């Protein structure tokens with residue numbers, strides 16, 4: 004297994020992202036930069052109420068405003084669209100065993116009859132320019148009969164809760180149960196049972212580029228071109244083709260130009276992605292809609308909000324015997340978006356990095372009158388990590404053991420990989436004790452434990468938190484649009500220049516550089532000769548887009564194996580030209596040369612671009628059985644997933660298991676509850692590194708994301724369902740000055756199932772800071788009787804734990 | 813809705829001086845500078861991330877000081893020198909700040925980058941070179957969701973350091 008990269012290879016080196024230079028020069032095209040002749044501008048009139056019946060809706064006055072071209076409500080859409088096709092699950096029974104069981108609400112993209120969250124799109128206004136379109140919003144006349152909002156998943160699941168969908172018998176949108184082993188016996192045998200209720204708060208990725216859609220309809224061709232800031236160009240295209248009602252099916256091309264950050268928030272089929280194209284068809288002119296930040300906070304998916312009622316059965320020595328969890332996920336409006344898939348992931352991975360064979364979880368996904376719950380970097384695993392890693396500390400406290408020691412006792416040992424966990428996944432590789440040992444050293448864990456004692460004596464609140472969290476990556480889901488394969492087309496033109504087109508997409512990960520590295524190695528050519536095309540359904544093979552760190556796992560494998568296959572053809576042709584054995588031909592430095600020779604004469608070497616010329620322009624020189632051309636399409640199927648689920652819900656949905664052992668030392672201000680991070684260490688294992696600087700950037704960026712989520716990012720609601728966080732002023736994300744001192748280190752256990760050994764680098768860091776800082780803060784406030792059962796760790800929440808007489812839970 | 817008085821809703825023609833060139837543009841009194849730069853002058857390198865003064869994606873230099881162009885009216889910028897990200901590179905040659913951003917992998921999605929570069933430029937052009945902490949503080953108005961900031965801080969510090977050690981680079985284009 005390669006763990007150290009060969010110096011002569013491109014992979015494993017930090018090639019700079021020179022081909023993204025346009026970004027530095029302000030020349031990159033994002034959806035908001037698309038300019039089309041005659042383009043109109045759209046705005047959405049959105050629900051001002053959390054839960055209400057629409058008793059009157061009129062666009063008449065808005066349409067009278069000079070410059071307004073078109074207005075649409077749900078009534079106008081009914082003949083023009085089918086019910087929006089759900090995403091990512093395609094049916095109510097995706098695993099075909101009734102588990103999970105899902106309810107979908109049919110909808111057309113604009114509210115029909117009722118509104119169910121503040122920000123829900125109710126009407127579309129299209130005008131000559133954005134200023135007029137915004138003015139027109141104030142002229143929309145709507146009257147509502149207010150209904151009691153559902154704002155809590157657990158009470159919302161009950162019989163007495165108001166119903167969001169009146170034809171449903173309750174608000175439970177998704178039910179899922181999963182189990183392994185014999186949980187009852189495990190609990191009966193336990194010396195100790197530790198129980199706790201843990202609440203994960205609502206936050207999201209909030210990319211700096213909001214969403215946006217530009218659509219143009221070409222009537223003669225019956226074709227739509229849609230530019231959208233999305234991670235899944237192909238899926239949006241197909242969902243649109245299936246959703247637009249027309250005599251003849253409309254053909255759709257989707258272009259995702261540069262995308263200014265995705266983080267899961269752009270993984271979905273949003274109402275605007277349906278309604279804006281319909282608007283363009285009706286207006287007969289291109290229409291553009293660019294989300295405002297306020298709209299983004301209200302109408303782009305949130306994530307994470309879950310309550311776990313968890314109990315852990317242990318032996319006195321800290322060995323975990325069994326685990327039970329009952330999970331309520333607050334899905335917001337029961338919109339068929341990524342949240343359904345995200346929450347199913349949580350119960351799969353609550354056991355985390357530990358050998359917990361007896362396990363059961365019951366999941367209730369509940370519709371509430373909040374923004375829909377969608378995908379978000381860390382996708383359901385963040386909530387699982389928060390739960391198990393809080394419980395590990397709690398178990399240690401109850402048993403009077405050291406939290407690091409309890410973890411060490413229960414880790415899946417390195418020699419057990421590949422390890423099939425209680426819920427059916429096959430963990431690819433890892434060295435959890437090794438990572439934890441290194442963390443303890445780097446953090447100076449023992450030293451801080453001593454300093455903590457001294458500080459406590461002075462009345463200072465120092466806390467230490469250590470965790471190890473997994474971030475299962477590269478998912479595939481039966482019955483959904485995220486299938487575990489990656490598609491790549493590789494073509495070398497007659498001049499030897501290579502174009503790689505993939506069904507994935509780039510939201511900043513630098514694929515144009517990393518793909519060139521992979522291809523350059525296989526074809527032995529200069530990476531400058533490789534150009535990458537993604538995010539255009541007309542110019543790339545159908546594919547599932549970007550999410551779940553899948554580029555690292557299935558993406559790199561597809562690119563490598565596709566170019567390897569192309570390289571074989573190059574070598575076969577070269578061998579024929581050189582009259583050599585194909586097995587003796589190597590591709591190095593742009594030449595196909597015979598091994599064991601200097602490769603410096605026409606008899607022993609031929610330039611790769613000359614081979615390409617032969618393949619297209621001198622086909623009489625090809626080996627007789629060889630087809631002309633140098634182009635192929637390749638589909639790589641994930642080797643480490645299994646379907647369908649068994650009768651206990653067990654299934655292998657994720658194929659690689661990056662993880663990180665993180666540790667933090669914090670000091671809590673007893674007066675204000677403010678948390679100060681004194682030290683933060685992360686020991687990360689994402690397998691081999693394709694481009695180390697990019698890997699480091701992904702992990703650092705993810706950590707910033709997780710730190711924000713742990714410390715201050717949150718979406719909250721007033722008792723009437725009004726959202727309280729509508730701008731970055733009210734939804735605080737980390738700034739440059741908020742970044743704590745960070746120590747990052749990598750250890751490498753390669754993924755044994757893929758050619759490159761990569762596991763996925765961009766998500767683990769979003770998962771780890773939340774439990775790590777929660778543990779550290781609890782460690783700090785525990786002597787004062789405080790507990791950390793809810794997030795984020797804002798001064799207010801922490802202060803409340805220091806003054807529990809004020810706590811209301 | 814409060815009716816807009818006719819004299820306020822009227823269009824007017826103004827001259828915006830962007831990157832050393834004068835542009836005659838027709839705006840409403842309420843037209844934001846960022847919209848004028850993007851839609852009327854046609855330079856789309858300046859981005860909009862929040863339209864509410866929080867994210868800094870729209871940062872330009874207004875008479876050499878960083879300003880959030882989503883929070884300035886176009887009419888207010890008349891008579892000022894506006895500089896945008898498009899002013900940085902000469903054909904084929906990156907500005908030292910851009911070079912440092914490339915060397916340090918200081919961008920991922922690139923959406924915040926124009927604003928970061930312009931805030932960075934104001935620091936780069938300061939007579940007294942700021943240290944990393946000062947750079948961090950100066951960037952609090954520029955949000956980035958991708959990088960975790962450290963590569964950006966490192967890039968700005970590197971460009972400033974290089975400038976101090978190579979006087980020929982110290983000559984600053986305005």
Ligand code: FES
Pocket residue numbers: 859860861862863864865866867868869870871880881882883
């Ligand atoms: S767009 Fe101006 S500060 Fe965000």
Ligand code: FES
Pocket residue numbers: 211263264511918919920921922923924925955956957958959
């Ligand atoms: S690079 Fe994406 S927001 Fe900064």
